């Protein structure tokens with residue numbers, strides 16, 4: 001009897017929660033591989049538990065695969081490095097570039113929070129520099145390579161620019177009598193996207209570690225969202241107000257810019273001033289321009305009509321990187337559109353605009369992304385008539401509109417369809433990266449609809465993959 005090659009997976013983050021992705025795969029007497037190493041996020045960006053020691057020795061990890069550059073998937077990497085990790089970091093080229101911008105940006109936010117709490121920051125500039133030294137040159141989608149006993153491939157998950165699923169293939173014995181394939185999905189995009197390619201289909205996975213952010217609900221269709229955005233802009237213009245859009249700097253901002261540009265070009269909305277008031281989003285938008293060949297066919301075609309201008313620029317768009325420019329936005333007459341971070345109004349320049357325009361009944365606040373419990377965005381969304389912003393009580397008289405169709409995550413039906421393509425081969429699906437009610441609901445859907453063995457692991461739970469069959 002040949003010795004079987006035991007593979008163990010432990011769920012150290014993103015188990016029973018959306019943020020803090022961190023999964024460890026260990027090969028018996030072989031490689032130790034991490035998938036993602038994200039910040040746990042809540043009311044504050046750097047939740048207290050991010051300070052805890054890792055439940056494994058970072059110095060023993062050989063590889064870290066990074067699915068995409070959202071901070072809840074990359075935000076603890078510099079701490080991992082600070083705590084001894086010196087292995088290789090692997091991702092696509094856009095993920096590497098956006099991640100560097102995001103990590104440098106997070107230094108400022110985490111530093112401020114640490115000062116406020118009178119504690120040292122979780123990591124510093126030097127840790128970020130060392131992180132980028134360990135980050136290997138980006139690997140394009142669908143290029144096979146090997147690490148130890150594994151054949152690896154990154155495929156397009158369609159979530160944000162450069163986002164990938166990681167596929168590991170191994171044989172479960174030294175002479176290779178049985179092939180096994182595991183796929184870690186990272187976050188799965190809400191395909192079809194305006195900019196990105198569709199999530200690649202998978203047909204032959206034996207094991208899935210997959211996200212379930214919206215495991216228990218669906219989004220409104222994309223066309224309905226576009227109509228709502230158009231109506232919201234038109235109504236604000238009619239009332240001569242300002243349209244304030246808190247937006248996440250990766251993907252959401254670029255999608256909204258692209259939509260507004262198209263609506264203006266097609267004369268569906270008036271040509272009013274649009275301010276992109278986020279230094280972070282301005283930098284990330286440049287990476288989108290650079291990697292336009294990662295976009296879908298239609299977006300690339302439009303890009304190639306005017307590569308200089310790109311997909312996200314138009315004559316009415318004003319970028320305001322400096323503080324002075326940001327402050328000066330209020331001097332421009334209405335109607336106007338202001339896009340600023342953060343997406344949940346828990347910090348950033350959006351707070352200044354909310355202070356200025358929430359008391360104005362002719363203005364509109366447009367929410368396009370998930371608003372986490374306790375954030376200012378959520379409080380306003382739930383209809384609070386007055387809120388505290390930077391120490392002041394601000395009345396909310398502006399209209400508040402929510403559009404869900406611009407979500408970057410698959411809804412429940414699309415998640416199920418994704419699993420169904422590989423259901424015949426699948427031995428087990430591990431459902432992670434969702435709130436418990438969402439993950440558990442989706443586990444049940446997978447079992448009932450596809451007769452596939454599925455479970456939602458709890459924090460710290462380990463499974464041996466070869467024991468499953």
Ligand SMILES: [Zn+2]
Nearest residue numbers: 068070159187
């Ligand atoms: Zn994400």
